[in-house]
Amino acid sequence: MKKRLNFKNREEFTYYLFLYLKNNDAENFREEFLELHPTDQVEIFKLMSKEKRKKVYRYLKPPEFAEIFQGIELQGQKTVFSELEDEFALSMLNELPADDVTDFFGNIPDSVASYLLEKMDKKEANTIKLLLSYKENTAGSIMTTEFITLSPKETAAEVMDRLREEGLGAETIYYLYVTNEEETLIGILSLRELITSAKEVMIGDIMKEQVISVSAFADQEEVSTIIKKYDLLAVPVVTSEEKIIGIVTVDDVIDVIEEENTEDIGQFAAVKGALDLNVGAWTATKKRLPWLILLLFIGMLTAGLIGSFEGMLAEVAILAIFIPLIADMAGNTGTQSLAIVVRGLALEKFQRTEIVRLLKREAATGLIMGIVCGVLVSMIATFIPQGNMIFGLIIGVSLFATVVISTLTGTVIPLIINKLKIDPAIASGPFITTINDIVGLFIYFTIASMLLQFL
Amino acid sequence: MKKRLNFKNREEFTYYLFLYLKNNDAENFREEFLELHPTDQVEIFKLMSKEKRKKVYRYLKPPEFAEIFQGIELQGQKTVFSELEDEFALSMLNELPADDVTDFFGNIPDSVASYLLEKMDKKEANTIKLLLSYKENTAGSIMTTEFITLSPKETAAEVMDRLREEGLGAETIYYLYVTNEEETLIGILSLRELITSAKEVMIGDIMKEQVISVSAFADQEEVSTIIKKYDLLAVPVVTSEEKIIGIVTVDDVIDVIEEENTEDIGQFAAVKGALDLNVGAWTATKKRLPWLILLLFIGMLTAGLIGSFEGMLAEVAILAIFIPLIADMAGNTGTQSLAIVVRGLALEKFQRTEIVRLLKREAATGLIMGIVCGVLVSMIATFIPQGNMIFGLIIGVSLFATVVISTLTGTVIPLIINKLKIDPAIASGPFITTINDIVGLFIYFTIASMLLQFL
Numbered sequence: 001m002k003k004r005l006n007f008k009n010r011e012e013f014t015y016y017l018f019l020y021l022k023n024n025d026a027e028n029f030r031e032e033f034l035e036l037h038p039t040d041q042v043e044i045f046k047l048m049s050k051e052k053r054k055k056v057y058r059y060l061k062p063p064e065f066a067e068i069f070q071g072i073e074l075q076g077q078k079t080v081f082s083e084l085e086d087e088f089a090l091s092m093l094n095e096l097p098a099d100d101v102t103d104f105f106g107n108i109p110d111s112v113a114s115y116l117l118e119k120m121d122k123k124e125a126n127t128i129k130l131l132l133s134y135k136e137n138t139a140g141s142i143m144t145t146e147f148i149t150l151s152p153k154e155t156a157a158e159v160m161d162r163l164r165e166e167g168l169g170a171e172t173i174y175y176l177y178v179t180n181e182e183e184t185l186i187g188i189l190s191l192r193e194l195i196t197s198a199k200e201v202m203i204g205d206i207m208k209e210q211v212i213s214v215s216a217f218a219d220q221e222e223v224s225t226i227i228k229k230y231d232l233l234a235v236p237v238v239t240s241e242e243k244i245i246g247i248v249t250v251d252d253v254i255d256v257i258e259e260e261n262t263e264d265i266g267q268f269a270a271v272k273g274a275l276d277l278n279v280g281a282w283t284a285t286k287k288r289l290p291w292l293i294l295l296l297f298i299g300m301l302t303a304g305l306i307g308s309f310e311g312m313l314a315e316v317a318i319l320a321i322f323i324p325l326i327a328d329m330a331g332n333t334g335t336q337s338l339a340i341v342v343r344g345l346a347l348e349k350f351q352r353t354e355i356v357r358l359l360k361r362e363a364a365t366g367l368i369m370g371i372v373c374g375v376l377v378s379m380i381a382t383f384i385p386q387g388n389m390i391f392g393l394i395i396g397v398s399l400f401a402t403v404v405i406s407t408l409t410g411t412v413i414p415l416i417i418n419k420l421k422i423d424p425a426i427a428s429g430p431f432i433t434t435i436n437d438i439v440g441l442f443i444y445f446t447i448a449s450m451l452l453q454f455l
Numbered sequence: 456m457k458k459r460l461n462f463k464n465r466e467e468f469t470y471y472l473f474l475y476l477k478n479n480d481a482e483n484f485r486e487e488f489l490e491l492h493p494t495d496q497v498e499i500f501k502l503m504s505k506e507k508r509k510k511v512y513r514y515l516k517p518p519e520f521a522e523i524f525q526g527i528e529l530q531g532q533k534t535v536f537s538e539l540e541d542e543f544a545l546s547m548l549n550e551l552p553a554d555d556v557t558d559f560f561g562n563i564p565d566s567v568a569s570y571l572l573e574k575m576d577k578k579e580a581n582t583i584k585l586l587l588s589y590k591e592n593t594a595g596s597i598m599t600t601e602f603i604t605l606s607p608k609e610t611a612a613e614v615m616d617r618l619r620e621e622g623l624g625a626e627t628i629y630y631l632y633v634t635n636e637e638e639t640l641i642g643i644l645s646l647r648e649l650i651t652s653a654k655e656v657m658i659g660d661i662m663k664e665q666v667i668s669v670s671a672f673a674d675q676e677e678v679s680t681i682i683k684k685y686d687l688l689a690v691p692v693v694t695s696e697e698k699i700i701g702i703v704t705v706d707d708v709i710d711v712i713e714e715e716n717t718e719d720i721g722q723f724a725a726v727k728g729a730l731d732l733n734v735g736a737w738t739a740t741k742k743r744l745p746w747l748i749l750l751l752f753i754g755m756l757t758a759g760l761i762g763s764f765e766g767m768l769a770e771v772a773i774l775a776i777f778i779p780l781i782a783d784m785a786g787n788t789g790t791q792s793l794a795i796v797v798r799g800l801a802l803e804k805f806q807r808t809e810i811v812r813l814l815k816r817e818a819a820t821g822l823i824m825g826i827v828c829g830v831l832v833s834m835i836a837t838f839i840p841q842g843n844m845i846f847g848l849i850i851g852v853s854l855f856a857t858v859v860i861s862t863l864t865g866t867v868i869p870l871i872i873n874k875l876k877i878d879p880a881i882a883s884g885p886f887i888t889t890i891n892d893i894v895g896l897f898i899y900f901t902i903a904s905m906l907l908q909f910l
Contacts, residue, residue: 036665160650195618209490250688254683257712258712265720288791292788296780299784303779303780306779310775313768329754335885336747372748373751430790
């Protein structure tokens with residue numbers, strides 16, 4: 001066993017690593033630093049000054065540094081890349097998984113990417129060109145091409161020997177893909193099944209023939225749904241002729257899941273695109289303001305609505321005091337229903353029969369809540385100083401109707417929008433809220449005007 | 456290679472499986488059914504009538520049926536379990552991973568669970584009793600105890616032979632945990648590293664000594680954060696003496712991530728607990744209504760607020776038309792900021808310096824948006840029929856102040872709540888919205904009353 005210092009404290013560890021760098025102690029630095037998990041290496045690397053970074057480029061070999069480069073976000077990658085010597089940079093690019101190089105190339109000037117592709121290892125370069133051809137957020141754009149294929153005629157022992165040679169080059173060797181002479185995917189074998197099989201058995205006899213796969217054009221959300229559903233570690237990406245061209249691994253899918261969840265919350269609150277904490281105030285404003293202005297103009301509709309009842313308000317100013325209450329309750333109930341539907345759609349929980357069941361349940365829920373809220377508020381409105389029974393009736397019935405309708409709106413609208421395959425951003429919280437406000441206030445003033453003579 | 460029918464169409468496949476059952480054709484049923492992925496087996500099983508299910512219990516062996524039982528949700532498990540013969544049921548329980556049995560036992564009457572524990576395999580039963588002792592949503596409650604440990608003195612070849620024997624019993628063999636004589640976790644080795652090593656090398660020389668682990672009492676959210684951060688397939692669970700007692704695998708963590716995301720959206724829209732689509736209208740109402748009623752009473756505050764300005768409203772009824780607009784814009788901006796902060800907290804993006812940066816950015820964003828919205832609405836208010844410049848000034852300044860304050864409220868309140876470790880449900884969308892409404896309307900009427908004489 002290697003003799004090594006054991007630091008429980010991260011800060012202490014970092015201190016010693018920086019000391020090694022300061023003293024140009026390459027050997028100790030390498031020994032301690034390379035023992036860390038790449039994620040920890042990246043965190044410590046990010047704390048380094050340019051001076052220290054330049055030493056790291058000298059002390060680490062390209063394959064070792066490639067691990068760190070993979071874990072830095074794009075801005076950092078650009079900075080680092082500009083600090084590398086050409087030869088080191090090219091070696092590193094050749095070591096990186098094709099999908100990581102693809103991500104990087106997709107974000108630097110085309111001329112630079114082309115230049116680098118010319119200089120890189122031919123095979124690697126061709127793979128990257130292929131990956132770059134796929135649209136963003138598709139399986140093809142997030143897949144990796146480093147996987148192992150087997151022939152059905154190989155024996156378990158032969159494969160084990162082959163893995164000993166090739167094993168380190170693949171993204172994962174835990175699933176092995178079996179292809180025939182035409183390179184069509186005909187089966188899958190897990191490493192566990194391989195290891196626990198007898199040495200002379202043929203791959204074709206132990207492989208699983210029902211293979212779950214996705215098309216390269218499939219949306220990344222579809223890929224993550226499949227990996228979630230079948231508890232897979234990776235899913236193969238195939239062409240329309242069932243030829244395997246890549247795999248998507250579970251760790252990339254976890255990133256996709258978080259991205260999609262962030263997107264959902266963003267749409268829900270109408271801040272899509274502004275959730276990135278790294279953008280400055282101007283960029284954040286540019287993304288949030290258009291939506292706010294749109295809502296402002298829609299809000300003018302409520303103003304116009306109330307304006308048309310101005311005469312009545314002048315008479316019965318007391319009607320005004322419940323305007324925000326009606327608007328708020330309309331908004332809240334609608335938002336509750338919207339959240340339920342949005343989440344259900346995201347988790348793919350809706351079959352046809354379940355939609356009907358959901359609508360029935362939401363209608364019933366809306367009714368019960370509407371009755372309770374309506375009765376409560378009408379009692380309050382009756383007994384406050386300025387109030388009376390007629391007033392209580394007006395506000396009670398209005399709130400009841402508002403709650404029921406808002407619940408249904410918040411349920412039905414996102415379902416319809418999803419069905420029509422329109423951008424669900426339209427079904428965002430503020431949009432539904434504003435619609436419900438208008439409907440609720442309209443009901444309120446209409447009922448009020450009907451019962452006005454009794455007030 | 457087995458001779459088999461190849462059905463691309465799921466419905467066709469199910470039809471033939473049901474036909475085999477109907478004709479009591481155990482052999483063909485077994486051959487086709489067991490070829491499927493367990494998730495697909497479960498989906499087809501769920502479509503079966505009781506009569507068909509009883510045949511399945513006879514045609515499948517307990518280990519094979521255990522895979523299906525694992526994939527059914529709790530209600531279904533209870534139904535199925537009651538239909539099994541005692542001996543079959545006990546065999547199946549002994550085959551299931553301990554964490555799945557624990558989940559099941561945690562939801563049936565204690566007397567039944569105790570009875571079954573008495574009859575089960577002693578070792579399995581003790582493991583389950585241990586797992587049952589952990590609080591819900593902790594690492595201990597979601598971990599599995601089926602993992603492989605190695606001695607640092609074993610050689611790679613010896614481990615490979617051992618895996619051939621024991622490999623199928625573990626939840627995962629892709630990570631192998633190295634322990635010393637005291638059973639303390641001293642290192643970790645991936646199966647890939649094992650396979651690509653020379654046969655006679657000692658485990659102690661190739662293992663990674665920096666092991667990332669969690670305590671059994673750690674929250675499940677912490678476990679999922681670690682697995683996400685380090686792209687792990689599993690993380691070991693250790694005691695305070697660093698003895699390994701279980702592992703949590705990535706597929707369980709994906710479920711945790713979705714649970715936590717559902718919870719976040721639920722809190723955001725104040726529907727926490729009602730997102731489950733399986734609950735009936737009464738249960739959904741009981742979970743949503745208390746919150747709505749609370750908001751209703753808070754909303755009475757807005758009514759009271761406006762009521763105190765009633766005299767002014769009777770004079771200048773036109774002021775009423777912008778009430779919902781002020782309230783809506785206050786709500787929308789607040790919700791935008793809230794979404795950003797909530798999501799940032801969930802993804803653990805906030806260090807101390809970043810909070811200051813965020814506040815500065817939100818303040819700047821709020822200012823810019825406030826100016827734009829304020830100017831826009833004051834222009835509109837000036838030029839509508841009933842309007843004039845004073846009115847435009849009132850509404851413009853009010854909206855400006857409202858937007859700025861709402862942005863800050865939506866940012867600061869959730870941060871404070873998070874810092875105080877209070878239940879973030881208080882920071883939900885509707886709550887922030889209501890607070891912002893009250894503040895916004897207060898500003899509106901105060902400014903209006905100050906400039907009233909000029910109207």
